[in-house]
Amino acid sequence: MNFRAVGTIYHFELARAWRTLLQSLVSPVISTSLYFVVFGAAIGSRIQEVEGVSYGAFIVPGLIMLMLLTQSVSNASFGIFFPKFTGTIYEVLSAPVSYLEIVLGYVGAAATKSLILGLIILVTASFFVPLRIDHPFWMLLFLALTALTFSLLGFIIGIWAEGFEKLQLVPLLIITPLTFLGGSFYSIDMLPPVWQTVTLFNPVVYLVSGFRWSFYGISDVSVGASLLMILVFLGLCLALVGWIFKTGYNIKP
Amino acid sequence: MSHDIADATATETRPAERAHTLQATPSVIAVQGLTKRYASGFEALKRIDLDIQHGEIFALLGPNGAGKTTLISIICGLVNASDGQVRVNGHDIVTDYRAARAQIGLVPQELTSDAFATVWNTVSFSRGLFGKRADSAHIERVLRSLSLWDKRRNKMITLSGGMKRRVLIAKALAHEPQILFLDEPTAGVDVELRRDMWDVVRSLRDQGVTVILTTHYIEEAEEMADRIGVINDGEIVLVEEKAALMRQLGRKQLRLDLQTPLASIPETLAHYPLSLADDGHVLVYTYAASPDEHSTPASISALLNDIEAAGVRFKDLHTEQSSLEEIFVNLVRKDA
Numbered sequence: 001m002n003f004r005a006v007g008t009i010y011h012f013e014l015a016r017a018w019r020t021l022l023q024s025l026v027s028p029v030i031s032t033s034l035y036f037v038v039f040g041a042a043i044g045s046r047i048q049e050v051e052g053v054s055y056g057a058f059i060v061p062g063l064i065m066l067m068l069l070t071q072s073v074s075n076a077s078f079g080i081f082f083p084k085f086t087g088t089i090y091e092v093l094s095a096p097v098s099y100l101e102i103v104l105g106y107v108g109a110a111a112t113k114s115l116i117l118g119l120i121i122l123v124t125a126s127f128f129v130p131l132r133i134d135h136p137f138w139m140l141l142f143l144a145l146t147a148l149t150f151s152l153l154g155f156i157i158g159i160w161a162e163g164f165e166k167l168q169l170v171p172l173l174i175i176t177p178l179t180f181l182g183g184s185f186y187s188i189d190m191l192p193p194v195w196q197t198v199t200l201f202n203p204v205v206y207l208v209s210g211f212r213w214s215f216y217g218i219s220d221v222s223v224g225a226s227l228l229m230i231l232v233f234l235g236l237c238l239a240l241v242g243w244i245f246k247t248g249y250n251i252k253p
Numbered sequence: 254m255s256h257d258i259a260d261a262t263a264t265e266t267r268p269a270e271r272a273h274t275l276q277a278t279p280s281v282i283a284v285q286g287l288t289k290r291y292a293s294g295f296e297a298l299k300r301i302d303l304d305i306q307h308g309e310i311f312a313l314l315g316p317n318g319a320g321k322t323t324l325i326s327i328i329c330g331l332v333n334a335s336d337g338q339v340r341v342n343g344h345d346i347v348t349d350y351r352a353a354r355a356q357i358g359l360v361p362q363e364l365t366s367d368a369f370a371t372v373w374n375t376v377s378f379s380r381g382l383f384g385k386r387a388d389s390a391h392i393e394r395v396l397r398s399l400s401l402w403d404k405r406r407n408k409m410i411t412l413s414g415g416m417k418r419r420v421l422i423a424k425a426l427a428h429e430p431q432i433l434f435l436d437e438p439t440a441g442v443d444v445e446l447r448r449d450m451w452d453v454v455r456s457l458r459d460q461g462v463t464v465i466l467t468t469h470y471i472e473e474a475e476e477m478a479d480r481i482g483v484i485n486d487g488e489i490v491l492v493e494e495k496a497a498l499m500r501q502l503g504r505k506q507l508r509l510d511l512q513t514p515l516a517s518i519p520e521t522l523a524h525y526p527l528s529l530a531d532d533g534h535v536l537v538y539t540y541a542a543s544p545d546e547h548s549t550p551a552s553i554s555a556l557l558n559d560i561e562a563a564g565v566r567f568k569d570l571h572t573e574q575s576s577l578e579e580i581f582v583n584l585v586r587k588d589a
Contacts, residue, residue, distance in 0.1 A: 002351070008381030012374075019369055087365030091424065094329040094359045095382040096351040253291070253332050 005097040009105025010112075013079055017113050024075075025117060028067050032121045035063055036128045039185055050187050051218045056129035061212040062184025063125070068118045068143065069150050069179055069204070073171050076110035076154025081161055084251065093252060099245035103155065110151040111144070118143050132216060138223075139214035145230050146207055150175075152237035159250050178204045188220045203229055280304035281432060281463045282328065287337035289323050289487075297323040299487040300337065305432075305465055310458050312478035312495075313467040314581060320487040321467040322362060325434050329359045341432065355383060358425030362436040362467075364417045368410040372401055375409060376423045383428035395426045399453060415446045422453065433457060435466040439473060451477055471578040485585045498580065500541075505574050507538040507553060509560070509567040519563040525556055536560075536567070 017024040040056035047055040083089040092102055125131060133139055161167040182204030188196050199205055200221070210226025213219035219226070244251065282305040289298040298320050305311050315321050326332040328339050330350060339346045341353035367375055376392055396402045399419040404412065409420065418438070425433060435454070439447040454464055454477060468474055474481050475495070482492040491498075514533035528537045538556060560567070 002384040004384045004386070005382050008378055012370075012378050015374070016369075083367075086367070087361070087363050088367055090331055090359065090361050090365065091379060091382060093331045094354060094357065096354040096384060097382065098351075248333050252330075 002097050002101050005095060006101045006105045006108070009092070009102070010109045013106060013109030014112065016079075017075075017109075024113060025120060028071055028117055029120055029124050032063055032067060032124055033128075035059070036125065040128055050190075051216075053216050053218065054129065057131060057216075058187075058212075059185050060122070060125045060129060060131060061215050062182075062208050064118050064121050064143075065146065065182075065204070065208050065211055066179045066184050067121055068114050068146055069175055069207075070171055071117050072110060072114040072147050072150035073154035073157065073175055075113050076107055076151040077158035077161065077167055077171075078154075079106045079110050080155050080158035081167055084158070089251070099242075102245075103152075103241055107148070107151045107155050110154060111147040114147045114151065115143060118147065133214065134217045135214040139211070142207070142211045142214055142226075142230070145234065146211070149230060149234045149237055152234070152241060156237060156240050156244065159244055162250070178202055179208075183208045183220055187218075203233055206230065281307045281342055282465070283338075283340045284324075284328070285338045285340075287324070287327060287339060288335045289320075289327060289332065290335040297487055298327070298334075301484075301487075301489055303482060303489055303492065305463060306480075308458065308461055308463055309479040310454065310464045310466070310477050312474035312481045313465065313484055314469065314471070314474050314481055315467070315484035316469060316585060319484045321484055322436055324484070325359070325436050325465070325467060329357055329434060330354055355428070356431045358428065358430030358433045360418075360421045360425045360433070360435045360438060362440065364414060364421065366409040366417055366420065369408055371406055371408055372396070372412070372420055372423075373405040375420065376427050379424040380427035385428045391429065392423075392427060395423045398456070399423050400449070415442050418442060418446075418450075422450070426457075430462065432463045432465070435464065437467055437469070439468070439470065447473075471581055483581060483584055490584055504539055504541065505572055507540070507556075507570065507572050509536040509538075510534065510569040511536055512566040512568050515565065519565065521563045522556075522559055522565075525552075525559070536565070 036056065039059055044055035044059075049055065050058045080089075083092065122131070157167065157170050161169075181199065182202050183199070184204075188199050188205065191199060206221055206226040206229035209220040210223055210230070213223050213226070243249070282303070284301055284303040287298055287301040287303075288296065290296050301320075301324060303324075313321050313324070323332060327334045328341070328346060330346065334347075339353075341356055344350075344352040344356075346353045370378070373392070373396075376396065377387065377389075380387065380392065393402065396405055399422055401416070401419055401423055404416060409417065412420065422435075422438070433454075438454075439450055442450065451473075454466070458464055466473070466477065478495050480492065481495050481498055483490045508530075511534055515529060515536065516533060518527050518529065518536075526539050528539070529535065530537050538553075540552070
């Protein structure tokens with residue numbers, strides 16, 4: 001294992017985030033605050049408590065998930081798309097590093113960034129609403145697993161994308177809708193019965209539900225199902241990344 | 254051929270492997286039957302065989318689209334081969350890619366760089382990527398040798414094209430490679446910088462680094478190379494020592510400007526390979542340029558005597574030697 005190479009990629013990527021601190025950290029924090037103003041204060045004031053939790057506090061886990069998912073995908077996809085786009089990927093491909101090491105470096109950095117971001121949003125949220133975390137270990141585990149899984153997805157998108165349009169396409173058309181419809185801002189009990197069933201096909205429901213459970217002990221689906229779902233998704237992403245490197249798809253003709 | 258290199262590698266291989274290495278790899282790079290076929294069916298490389306020897310500067314010459322970059326890209330790990338094998342100091346580039354790639358530095362043709370990284374950071378990044386311990390003294394040496402030391406804190410985006418090219422060379426040298434690939438190193442580079450780069454390449458060779466450069470500037474190959482390989486249409490047309498290539502294929506011409514034009518070559522001179530040019534104003538004698546063909550000077554003096562005897566008068570004479578460029582054009586044309 002070429003740990004030094006993994007560390008080099010990892011630090012270089014984090015340094016890139018540091019250079020672009022404004023869009024990396026500040027803008028998600030600002031948009032989260034806006035969500036709190038709109039959903040928490042304006043709309044939330046007219047909504048009753050959800051399963052014993054104030055609406056403002058109820059949406060915190062969903063909001064963090066929303067940011068975590070979109071940021072993981074965009075961080076990781078940009079991280080690998082950019083070297084591909086500018087051509088600097090040649091160096092990584094010509095270096096004595098394995099595919100696993102490349103993935104560890106890029107995905108590790110992207111996941112770290114979104115993990116830090118998630119924690120910053122959590123802190124930001126605590127200024128707006130009273131927070132309670134019943135299961136801190138599980139909270140961190142869900143946070144880490146989700147950041148990792150969706151950074152892997154982002155990596156895949158970054159390899160797949162041949163232009164900036166494609167790079168935006170998946171987050172815009174899939175990730176954001178799935179997250180909004182994934183119970184970030186509501187409990188699925190609030191939906192009509194038909195939609196309750198439909199929504200069970202949305203993987204994000206399981207992530208949000210499990211994550212919310214780690215805060216307040218309430219969930220839409222069982223915690224086991226949530227964990228299983230994220231592990232299945234992680235496995236799928238790993239398999240896809242493995243296939244990409246095995247075939248050289250879009251990266252090594 | 255290059256046992257010293259094989260010995261050097263032996264320090265990191267087991268005895269059994271070492272025996273195998275010594276036997277199997279007389280060259281620093283051994284390419285066998287290398288083929289690259291794209292999905293479209295286009296064959297960029299057609300069963301290439303090539304051996305690069307330790308410590309030489311090897312110029313790979315060929316027109317655009319001949320397969321130069323594809324060949325380099327496969328050896329360096331950027332492109333998958335369809336068929337064939339490449340060994341770098343005995344290490345297969347697929348099954349033993351770590352050992353193979355660790356020895357290679359690559360300077361790509363295109364000026365790619367992380368625009369907002371500083372020179373120092375991007376060069377240090379390259380060293381780390383190759384798994385080498387950080388060594389600021391080495392990075393400093395490399396940057397100084399390429400006149401980049403003053404620019405070390407500059408962001409890549411602020412550098413000129415020539416400076417970026419130097420940074421790419423510095424990045425390739427950051428991990429102290431034994432083999433350096435330069436893909437069109439002086440494309441779009443001004444004359445002064447080109448001379449500087451040639452000096453850098455020569456000094457690397459003097460340090461024992463094997464250098465493989467691709468170029469379509471004949472001047473570059475003629476100036477730099479120990480050996481020249483010509484690639485055309487995915488095939489190696491020829492590999493030869495530069496001097497031998499010039500000797501074998503280079504022709505010299507003795508041109509005599511005549512006082513009065515000739516309609517035809519006189520009977521008494523018919524046994525010489527003579528021809529007339531410029532409507533009979535110039536008499537051309539073509540002979541091999543090789544200095545070790547003893548007959549040449551003798552035959553020139555005999556020729557001059559016979560010309561004198563035939564009553565042909567000339568007012569001036571000069572000789573011309575064909576350049577590598579002409580040799581190259583002839584080769585590629587013949588092949589096509």
